[in-house]
Structures are given as C-alpha cells and as structure tokens.
Amino acid sequence: MIYNLAGLTIALFLGDIAPVEQNPFDAAFGVMTQDHGTDSPGCRGCHIGEQPAFGLYFGNTQDEVENFLITYDSGRLIDGGRDSVLATYLREGVMPFNGARWTDCQLEALYAWLDSLTSPYPTTIEAVSYSAPSR
Numbered sequence: 001m002i003y004n005l006a007g008l009t010i011a012l013f014l015g016d017i018a019p020v021e022q023n024p025f026d027a028a029f030g031v032m033t034q035d036h037g038t039d040s041p042g043c044r045g046c047h048i049g050e051q052p053a054f055g056l057y058f059g060n061t062q063d064e065v066e067n068f069l070i071t072y073d074s075g076r077l078i079d080g081g082r083d084s085v086l087a088t089y090l091r092e093g094v095m096p097f098n099g100a101r102w103t104d105c106q107l108e109a110l111y112a113w114l115d116s117l118t119s120p121y122p123t124t125i126e127a128v129s130y131s132a133p134s135r
C-alpha cells in the first residue's frame, strides 16, 4: 500500500513535468537573438534589445519579439508565411543588415514557426485522421 502510494506520487509528479511544450518560435528566436555583426545572423543590437536602437523595435524577450512580429501592422511582416516580408528578407539576405545571411537550416527554423502560425490545426490533425476507419 505504501509502495503503491509512492508510485502514484511519482507518476503524478512525472506526469506533471513530462509534457514539455516546445514553442515553435524557439529555434528562430535563438538565431535572431544573437548579437548583430558582420559574421552574425542575429538582430540583437538593432531590432532586439533592452531598448530601441536601430530600425524597427521588435522588443527584448522572446515573447515580446514573437508578439511584435505577429501583430505589427496587422501582421504585414509575417503575412504569406514563407513568402512573407520577413522570410523573403532573410532568405534573400536583405536582413540582417550588414550581417551573415541565414543558412538553409536557420531558414527552416523560421519556416517551421511561420507554418505553425498559418496552420489552423497545429499538431492534432494527424492523430485524428489515424483513428478514422479506412478501407
């Protein structure tokens, strides 16, 4: 009985911490938040920082930057997903201004986030379709 209770406690504890939600913006922000520079793909020091510096001010924290990019000017920067102003500027090397062009891998991280914004059914749709009977 004592063992069962201990097991239950452990199960509840693990159940509580196990499903770590990963934000689709994590990877793209990891690139953006690097200090800007000629060898850097980052935006920090221009658009990102503790206070506005150079160009549009995106914010400082990940949440601020994500929120800004999504909402600014009715979504003008992210509208169109992979064809958006943001994606096109980074793919074509217009931004980061005076910095390192994003690699394909870094662009994939950006696309994954943009796709997550435009998809009406983020991750659950596959699970639903698997349970449907097929013949």
Ligand code: HEC
Pocket: 031, 032, 036, 037, 041, 042, 043, 044, 045, 046, 047, 054, 055, 056, 077, 085, 086, 089, 090, 095, 096, 097, 098, 099
């Ligand atoms: C050296 C400073 C600098 C760096 C680094 C930089 N930018 Fe910019 N960015 C500017 C300036 C200046 C402008 C033009 C003025 C403006 O519209 O804010 C601009 C414009 C933009 C615009 C167009 C805004 C609009 O209104 O259409 C986007 C999008 C953008 N930058 C994204 C980025 C991203 C994302 C990064 C990092 C990956 C980055 N920039 C890095 C200085 C910089």
